[in-house]
Amino acid sequence: MTPTHSQAIPRKAARGFLRKYVFSTDHQIIGKQYYFLALFSALVAMLLSWLMRVHLAWPRLAIPGLGELSAAGAPNGMMTPEYYLSLLTMHGTLMIFFVLTTAPQSGFGNCFLPAQIGADEMAFPRLNMLSFWLTFTSLGALLSSFWARGGPATSGWTAYPPLSGLGSITGPGEGWGQSLWIISIALFCVGSLLGALNFITTTLDLRARGMTLMRMPLTAWAWFVTAILMLLSFAVLLAACVLLMLDRAAGTSFFIPAGLIVSGQMIQGHQGGSPLLWEHLFWFFGHPEVYIAILPAMGLTSHLLSCFARKPVFGYRAMVWATIAIGFLGFLVWGHHMFVSGMNPYSAFAFSVLTVVIAVPSAVKTFNWLGTLWGGRLRLTTAMLFALGFVSIFVSGGLSGIFLAEPPVDVQLHATYFVVAHFHLVMGMAAMFGIFSGTYFWFPKMFGRMMNETLGKIHFILTFIGAYCVFMPMYFLGMAGNVRRYAQFVDPYLQPLMPLHRFITVAALGLGAAQMIFVFNLFGSLFGGEKAGENPWEATTLEWVAASAGKDLVVYRGAYEYAVPGKEKDYVMQNAPDASGSRAEKGARDGNAN
Amino acid sequence: MARVLSFTIVLGTAVTVILFWRRVWWFPPNISTQGAGVDREFGLTLLVTGILFVAAQLILAYCIGRGRKSGRAAYNTGNLRMEVARAVLAAATFIGLALSSYRTWARMYFIGAPRNALRIQVEAEQFAYWFRYPGPDGVFGPMHLRLVNDATGNYFGLDPTRDPASRDDIVTATLGIPENRPIELLLMSRDVIHSFYVPQLRIQQDIVPGMVIPIHFTATRTGDYEIVCTQLCGLGHYAMRAPLKVMKEPNFKKWLAKQAAEQ
Amino acid sequence: MATQTKLSVLEETRGGDGDGGNWGEGSRGRFGWDPGAALPVGLTGIWIAMASITMFFAAFTSAMVVRAGLGADWTRVALPHILYLNTAILLASSLTLELSKHCLKAGRAGQFSGWLFATAGLGIAFLAGQLDAWRELAARGVYLARNPACSFFYLLTAAHGIHLAGGLLALFYLVARHRRIAEGAIGGTALKVTTLYWHFMDILWLYLFLMLILWV
């Protein structure tokens, strides 16, 4: 039988609700599944952060309803310290894995990577479905730990042994809660590895004719490099999780040293393992992970700034190389999380230098974003506002990384709210801004309707101000020596900081409330939004090519041909043939000549 | 919206600059010899990043507020020479900053404690610190895991009946140190990873079970401070702390003698 | 028709894109991909999967080297002699798989099937041999948690065994369809992918065995 393109289509055709929307192999459906999984996780994680913030600001306050929800963790609504740590662990794990890794990469990437490079589908649709359901199962395993004896894990998203390696003797949540955490993360690793495999193969093999790598949209580049980071780093985390689980369940001694006495009990049977070994393995994954979270948002920001400034990306090639450089260097700097860990101080200094080197491609990107805006004709849609907000927040969060990259300064600031401010701005909020701008930008393509722009703008300005009000003051807390991951602040020297904590909590409640506008807008527009046209933003990339244009796309130019002199419109689609005979177009025509 | 956003950015930048400039919230005062280096390094970095911060935010605000209102945007795909120049400049600045912190770091970690340093063992557990002074003989008696018992106050597992070196060891819950004398701490943990952090000393070091990690410093100002744990160690993490007492040398001697009497 | 498409792909890749960045080979994918003949994606995919698996084992082996250097609790284990036999079996299986592929190309359907069956048989024999190595160690009282060297022995052999079992499943898939593959109707890509993965498992085992000899 001769394979033809028409055969590809029946796979997508509906075969009952279950096959069409639940166990679907359609990349768009899977992308949306990921997106809504991330949205759900984000709402849960945000709720947890509210509880934590309220408890920090008013530690003696009984939170209404919490006592009924979790009688053990919060008797009469008063949060116990172990419950606070459970919330902290769940907040971090949900946000980092199930929101920041899932939404921008697996969600938007699945929806739009094939579309942007001119492919009909991902390379392995069934594997794609498996990836999603592994992620889904992983989320289920994690959330189920709320009902486990002792509650969810309490060792933070970094799960340092021996705290996480000895079972419930080290504290509540370290029994079943921690086991479920490890199982969940291991499943997530497998799901992400399969997803990354799919993304890379799709990008390499399924690009449309004429879509050279250097013509790919920067979003596609970001997804591609992120997928490579995932492929290599999640393999290491999976290995680390296997070792940790063996230490817990089988009595091995990879991370557990000999001669421990916990709660007066001698821990038998363990030999000279090293907790630092876990830290190295974890951060070898953990640092690339922060780029996994931020690279897609960076790519999207470049994409949107160009589209809505109606101007080509300033220094496209530099942007691509910066993305690659960040991806590569991301694997060499994990040690900067360990300056005070007891690691060799000489290697600390080497990590320090490598870490500031990685700031250079980030700086290049920031320069080029500003360069893209300079002299542009801005269309301030909500998507654009969030992209602009991204640049501002990324700068505010990113520059503080320089402090933390210098070992002696890090000694003072390590594990304080300075670090909390740094990563919440540069990776948490910035990536969230990426998710928001992606949602406002691609919503018409995903659901065929427009989101409400007025609500969107209100949402933006509240989120922008809220993000600054919540996280900028944390720099000052950190400088004053306020340690992070504290369930309460009992130390006398922290008491003068309580007003600032209360301010942050109020701002956080406001910031969270503003997100309800987004949720309302999202679901409202889903059903009642204005019908969207084929290319509402007048963008150039292939996802906006009309479905009627046919499937056999040919790409003639780069992704950001805005304001090209001498053209009728101020943008030229990537697949628009042109007879003007420029070098790029000639090449494409040659390729097409067969 | 353009005006609202650019105004918000300018205002936010101004507020941030003022808060840093006026030092509304700042480091606690430094009380150690190497702390000045840390503070200087922080100041230098703050200056450089502050300039970059203000420049980036203001340019962003300008672009938003002063974008073209009519016609087409400028067609500009980049300027390689400018990009390379800026990348090199950024690299030089950042690497320069990292290298400038070398001396302070070396002083803290590359060289050991001076010979005349007072050596004190620190044992961390969930959720307390214990301190041991070697006593007049200058020798720490051996530790026996089996004898460790918090309920009877044998935090270090000492056996004074069998080990003569243990007899004069002084175990306390407060870290008392003399002013202007080098101190070497030997950090040990009994269960999970803890940390030793005194913001005023500009010192932070994880305490890892299975390892003995030495740190050294010299305190320059008397007073009562707090040692706090910064590494998530379990439910009592937030309350894990110990008093630090920096005293004049004679007062320290008196204090230590009083502790010895209570053993 | 199918061959024609493939030829045109080759032509197009040579066409270049004129836009610099020639490493893109921009036009290769579009016509190389078809649901019925997923030749390039399968091969690309397996290469990428192998990169990830390499990273997974690199994490384990670097952990082993670090752990071995940590302290006095690293007691070396005398490796069971059957491992040498297993290694030989695995190497032989790679050889038989190559022979099988060669016979298919040469059109000798019967021999193709025979060598394929032999490969699967040798794969099973290897896994059985690994289990026997475990049993021998267990009989000597060397269990998983006895000391870190044992832990790594069991860990690495088990992790490799699981990955190899995946390859074995792929071989079973081929075995079950050997007639139709021999007829040339299906499975060209599956055969290539499986061969590649099987050889990779072989090399991986050689590497792990070397690590075991050196450290455990």
Place this chain on the structure above:
Amino acid sequence: MKLRTGERASLLLGIIVAGLNFFSCGRRPQSQPGAPISGSRAAKPTPINLATVGKISGTIYFKGQAPSLPIIHMGGDPVCASKHQGKPVYAEDGKVNPNGTLPNVFVFVKAGAGKYIFAPPSKPVVLAQKGCMYVPHVLGIQAGQQLKIISEDPTMHNVHLIAKNNPEWNVSQAPGAPPIVKTFSRPEVMMTAECNQHPWMRCYIGAVGNPFYAVTGTDGQYALKGVPPGAYTIEAWTATFGTQIRQVVVRPKQTTKADFTFKPS
């Protein structure tokens, strides 16, 4: 409907994880009140004739050099130190009464009472946290009876129960928080409860399947009342000086004397 491989695999994984969750939840009821106590195991419990019951009593002596008790350093939590107004607090393990007897000795019927059934008393046993010390230091409880833990300190405590037969638990108690109420479904001597935030805080809890247990006080005496006639094994447990076991015979309406003497360990 034929499932594809991917779907089958994801289904399988779902089932595995669901099973794990079920397992984790399924273990919970162990610590719930009302779980069966082992005393009810006997097929036909022997009724107790209250008219014939006797008594076991005695004194716990200590011979030898009393160990010196170390001072507890409460510097880590200023709240604890302030509760004692500068007076030194001494460790309780190894304490000897001035009259040469031992306090804090747990004496209980270890064997011989298995044929009777004892409903756990409805009144809970109270364990208090006062000035960052446990009161009492040694505490007896009947399996199935409620243990009520209260805190009188304006600081956070956590009670970490370490046990072998009963499930381990570890719960924080904030100042002003409601009492922690727990039961032990199985007899176990001795369990320890510790506060990790104040590591010197430790107490011992003996859960017994019968009501025949006592803890000695400042006079070093104990009495096990209402014991039906018969032969028993009784044990005297101390935290520092080991345990001693004695066979005794209780005759109707009579008091059986059983003294113990401990020596320095």
